[in-house]
Amino acid sequence: MYFKIQKLADFNPYLAVKLKNYCYDIAGCCQIVHNDMGPFLNEYMYQDALEIAFQEKNILAVREFYFSVEFHGQRINHKHHVDFLVKDNMIIECKAVAALGPEHRQQLWNYMRLTKVQIGILYNFAPIKDQSERYYLDFEQNVMYVF
DSSP states (O other): OOOEEEEHHHHOHHHHHHHHHHHHHHHHHHHHHHHHHOSSOOHHHHHHHHHHHHHHTTOOEEEEEEEEEEETTEEEEEEEEEEEEETTTEEEEEEOSSSOOHHHHHHHHHHHHHHTOOEEEEEEOSSSSOEEEEEEEETTTTEEEEO
C-alpha cells in the first residue's frame, strides 16, 4: 500500500508540536543509547540497551510485540513483530544500517497500517550521527505525515 507523504506541520502545526512532545522521552532514550553505546554495533545490542533505558525511565514498552495479519478473513500463520510497542500506541523500529532507505520506511509504515498504530519512529543507531524519523498515520485520509 502506498501513502501520500506530507509534513504534518504544514497541515496541523498544533498536532505536530503535540506529537513531538509526546515522543520526547522516547527520542531521549534512543539518543542516550546511541551516545552511550556508540555507532557500528549490531541492531540487537541497541534493542537490548533501549529496553533497559525504557525500564529506567518507567516507560511502558513491549519488545518484539507480536501481531497477526488476516487475508480474506483467515489468519496468516507467520508471526510478525515490531521491535517495540511503546505507551500502547507507538511503534519503534530500530535499525543499525549505514543509512535509512525506502525499504526501512515502508517496513515501519506497513507495521503501522497492519497494527492500526498511528505513531511510528524509525531510529537508526549505526551511523556516527544517529538518524530518526517520526511518522503519524491518518487512517481516514490515508496520509502518512512526517513530524
